[in-house]
Amino acid sequence: MSTKSFYQDRRIRKSKAALKESLIAIMKEKDFKEISITDIVQTADLNRGTFYKHYQYKEELLEEAIDDVIKDLIDSYREPYQGVEVLIINKLSSSTIKIFDHVEKYSNFYSLLVKSNVLFELQKRICDELKKLVLQDITNQPLQHNINANLIASYQANAIWGMISEWIQSEFIYSAAYMAEQLLAILHLNSAKNTYRET
Amino acid sequence: MSTKSFYQDRRIRKSKAALKESLIAIMKEKDFKEISITDIVQTADLNRGTFYKHYQYKEELLEEAIDDVIKDLIDSYREPYQGVEVLIINKLSSSTIKIFDHVEKYSNFYSLLVKSNVLFELQKRICDELKKLVLQDITNQPLQHNINANLIASYQANAIWGMISEWIQSEFIYSAAYMAEQLLAILHLNSAKNTYRET
DNA sequence: GAACTTATTGCACATCTGTTCAATAGGACT
DNA sequence: AGTCCTATTGAACAGATGTGCAATAAGTTC
Numbered sequence: 001m002s003t004k005s006f007y008q009d010r011r012i013r014k015s016k017a018a019l020k021e022s023l024i025a026i027m028k029e030k031d032f033k034e035i036s037i038t039d040i041v042q043t044a045d046l047n048r049g050t051f052y053k054h055y056q057y058k059e060e061l062l063e064e065a066i067d068d069v070i071k072d073l074i075d076s077y078r079e080p081y082q083g084v085e086v087l088i089i090n091k092l093s094s095s096t097i098k099i100f101d102h103v104e105k106y107s108n109f110y111s112l113l114v115k116s117n118v119l120f121e122l123q124k125r126i127c128d129e130l131k132k133l134v135l136q137d138i139t140n141q142p143l144q145h146n147i148n149a150n151l152i153a154s155y156q157a158n159a160i161w162g163m164i165s166e167w168i169q170s171e172f173i174y175s176a177a178y179m180a181e182q183l184l185a186i187l188h189l190n191s192a193k194n195t196y197r198e199t
Numbered sequence: 200m201s202t203k204s205f206y207q208d209r210r211i212r213k214s215k216a217a218l219k220e221s222l223i224a225i226m227k228e229k230d231f232k233e234i235s236i237t238d239i240v241q242t243a244d245l246n247r248g249t250f251y252k253h254y255q256y257k258e259e260l261l262e263e264a265i266d267d268v269i270k271d272l273i274d275s276y277r278e279p280y281q282g283v284e285v286l287i288i289n290k291l292s293s294s295t296i297k298i299f300d301h302v303e304k305y306s307n308f309y310s311l312l313v314k315s316n317v318l319f320e321l322q323k324r325i326c327d328e329l330k331k332l333v334l335q336d337i338t339n340q341p342l343q344h345n346i347n348a349n350l351i352a353s354y355q356a357n358a359i360w361g362m363i364s365e366w367i368q369s370e371f372i373y374s375a376a377y378m379a380e381q382l383l384a385i386l387h388l389n390s391a392k393n394t395y396r397e398t
Numbered sequence: 399g400a401a402c403t404t405a406t407t408g409c410a411c412a413t414c415t416g417t418t419c420a421a422t423a424g425g426a427c428t
Numbered sequence: 429a430g431t432c433c434t435a436t437t438g439a440a441c442a443g444a445t446g447t448g449c450a451a452t453a454a455g456t457t458c
Contacts, residue, residue, distance in 0.1 A: 009404075009405070009454090009455060009456080010454085010455065010456095011404085011405050011406070011453095011454060011455065012404095012405070015405080015406080033256055033258060036444070036445080037444090037445075037446085038444065038445080046406080046407090047406060047407050047408070048445085048446085049405095049406070049407070049408085049446095049447085049448090050405075050406055050407080052446070052447075053405070053406080056446095057232055059232060123322060127361065127364075131361075131365075146384065147381065147384050147385060148373075148381050150365055150369070151362050151365055151366075151378075151381050151385070152381075152385050153365075154361035154362055154364060154365035155358045155359075155361045155362050155365075155382075155385055156358070156361070157361055158357040158358055158359075158360055158361025158362075158364070159354045159355070159357050159358030159361065160354075160357075161357055161361075162326065162330075162353035162354045162355070162356055162357025162358065162360075163350050163353055163354050163357075165326075165353060165357070166330075166349055166350055166352075166353035166354075167350075170349070174347075179350075182346065182347050182350050182351075183354075185345065185346050186346060186350070186351050186354055208424090208425065208426080208434075208435070209424085209425065209426095210423095210424065210425065210434085210435050210436070211434095211435070214435080214436080235414070235415085236414090236415075236416085237414065237415080245436080245437090246436060246437050246438070247415085247416085247417095248416095248417085248418090248435095248436070248437070248438085249435075249436055249437080251416065251417075252435070252436080255416095
């Protein structure tokens with residue numbers, strides 16, 4: 001095995017990279033739905049046939065650009081998980097703290113997506129991934145009160161995304177640390193309310 | 200004021216209704232991004248110019264179709280709010296119970312949107328609306344612990360949407376009552392965990 | 399380096415898109 | 429009823445779209 005034969009052909013890599021880069025550049029000026037394939041290949045200085053060789057819709061191209069970001073998100077979530085055996089609330093918070101760091105790292109890309117209306121693709125995929133991760137936590141620590149695992153996983157995944165999306169739309173006026181602090185405060189607030197109610 | 204002059208011209212109403220109906224019908228067979236304006240006007244039996252007279256993109260047409268659903272959502276949320284002066288957790292839960300009823304009522308439409316990739320528009324608008332409603336609750340009842348109102352509002356809005364979206368993707372195998380019950384259980388679970396941790 | 403493989407190119411094509419225009423039909427108001 | 433107003437229509441247009449194909453350039457493998 002002399003060469004990197006399991007990698008893609010260098011021409012493909014270059015073409016795809018140029019297409020992604022062009023799409024992202026154009027998205028800074030135009031709304032996604034107004035961007036044409038011709039726009040993309042002209043900016044990338046490629047033939048239109050090259051685009052259609054690899055993708056069918058511009059949506060597919062964007063998905064691929066998102067893939068790298070999602071990979072980093074998952075890494076960020078998993079990082080603080082090193083054989084910790086504490087309560088779920090602590091796991092959740094320490095994990096999500098790292099996620100806020102990840103979002104801050106890609107804040108340009110996230111802002112771009114939120115501004116354009118393609119947010120949905122990102123949103124859906126992020127929540128799906130977060131849900132999977134939360135589900136893994138839950139299966140290790142069985143649930144009380146007949147809680148539906150899928151529902152609580154979606155609940156928590158989307159709740160966190162809600163804070164993230166709020167943060168992005170505020171143009172990142174808060175620090176990642178503040179975001180993490182706020183998440184903890186919200187969780188404790190729920191506890192306080194419920195405790196108050198039950199006395 | 201003899202006639203309904205504040206209503207739209209009957210021709211416009213008919214054209215728009217036909218376009219919306221056609222779009223929704225086509226969406227049951229095709230992916231949204233593959234639907235052309237020509238598809239829509241042919242199904243609606245209208246001239247292409249008529250579409251462009253009222254809309255610029257098919258996305259706008261869909262947005263308008265969503266508007267009716269959003270209106271009902273807001274009504275559903277507000278309905279159980281009749282001068283109740285209880286704790287936030289009770290307000291939240293009784294309100295969201297009505298929201299589950301609303302989603303069940305429009306389950307066909309919701310399923311359609313979730314299946315197609317236009318979910319984002321619905322998702323964004325629903326979360327925006329829920330957030331506004333939660334914010335109104337919060338301002339009436341000042342926050343402890345320096346909680347950021349926008350963040351907790353987005354947190355809760357998206358958390359609830361997470362459950363809703365999970366429900367839709369399960370093809371509504373649960374009843375609305377079960378969904379409401381689950382929300383309460385999740386909130387109590389948070390309380391239990393935190394209480395346990397603080398002792 | 400030579401032989402093999404395949405991505406990219408440029409061109410051509412039918413179809414679709416978004417827009418204009420004058421003509422007509424339909425609705426609003428007195 | 430009649431008058432005014434404007435939504436809809438059909439046709440026509442330049443430009444964009446998605447798809448082929450043979451020629452060429454570039455990468456891979458030995």
